[in-house]
Amino acid sequence: MRTFRSRNRATVLGAAVTAVLALALTSCGKDGTGTKEAGPADNSAPAAALAGSSQSTGPVKTSGTTENTGAVKAASVQTRTTKAGGGTDTDSYAYKHPCDIEKLSVRVTGRSGAPTQRVIKVRNTGAKACGLSHYPRVSLGNSRAADHSHDVRPLVPGGPGGAPAYPVHAGHTAYAVIDLDPSGATTGTAPGIDELNVLADGDHMPNAATLNFPLGSGARVLKPKLGLYRSTVADAVRSMTQADTQS
Template sequence: MRTLHRTTALAAAGTAALVLTLTACGRNDSGTAPAAAAPSPAQSAAGAGGGSGTGGSASATAPAPNAGTGKTGAGGSPAGATPGTGSPTSAAPAGTSVPACTTKDVSITAALRGGPPYTHLVLTARNFSGRGCRLVDFPQIRFLESHRESVPAVAGSKPAVPVVVDAGTPAYAVVKLSGGGVHEADEAVTSFTVTLGGGGGEAVVKAPGPAGIAVDPAVWATGYWTPELRNGADEF
């Protein structure tokens, strides 16, 4: 009987040792149990419907938002932007799409302004072309062949918007000739040239009066083209 009990005890001890060995093989080197295996795609799809057969519900992942902020228009472009450019559209200044006037579009005449000593001249550019055109900047005037530079412009007379002259309508420019009176520095002019800005060409203009006009290179100046003759506004 002792032999039987001893054999039974040895068998039980061997079984216990085998169980301990199998348990140790199921742990990693750090002594912790390995992480559970990730579910297969089929299992994830089955759980995405929120089924409760396993006692829990799977949460769906929200799609990532588009990069950047701000409202978008058609095609996903930012509102107010031109597709393909990435920058807001902007309107061109009024009148800039109208072609520049040339000497084939306008006729230029000159008249004295005020009474003696006639210190100012008025240039009139009238559009006879039958279409609108734009007078660029100021008239480039050459009174004397001995002076290579054009008569300087007065910046304060520049209009705020482009000067567009419709068919049959005029525009004006006031020109200072001298300081008044008769001076040795004054020179007589019977005709002069006016060049239009923007490549508009050159026109020869007859000076008013039977004897022409007297100009003083030391003080002469011209104003910009303006759509109306302003009383006192261009006096300089």
């Protein structure tokens, strides 16, 4: 009988110890390791961090920077284009603003290798572009004559058309070439002619702006030809050879 009681007591004690250990393990799982408590915190922390990152350094910042820079650059280009297109030294400006004789330098020189030709040089000395008639108004006469109604006028190219005026930019020169005697004839030439009269812009300038240039004695003049204004002497010569209409 004693032996049986002893075994029963051991069994009861063993069961009690097992129960205590189970309770201790359950308590450690909840509070000791923090696994169950930390789980939700770990899951929510990355989400919050990602959300915060998206709001502070995400597409809004990048997109804003790019768009603002692009707009500034585009505006800058537009400003430069407007300035270039709407300036005072452009062809379009010249078409609307005839040249002022006070801002022109007009000269007449001989042409090397072509004794019957003269080069008319009209230089824009102003700071803005201006427009000239397609060719200068030219006549040839006697410097001592009181009546110039019979002065000789050259042929010019017919129907120049195109732009409303010949544009001359600031500091640039327009050239026109006249051949006093294209045929090279030595007889039948007009007598007594010793002067070349030039009005740089026959469309807008008054006759009082006409300038007189001496040709010297013995100048031969017969059916002279005058070309259109051009940017080079060579082009002005080519234009002169096409003169076929009385000016």
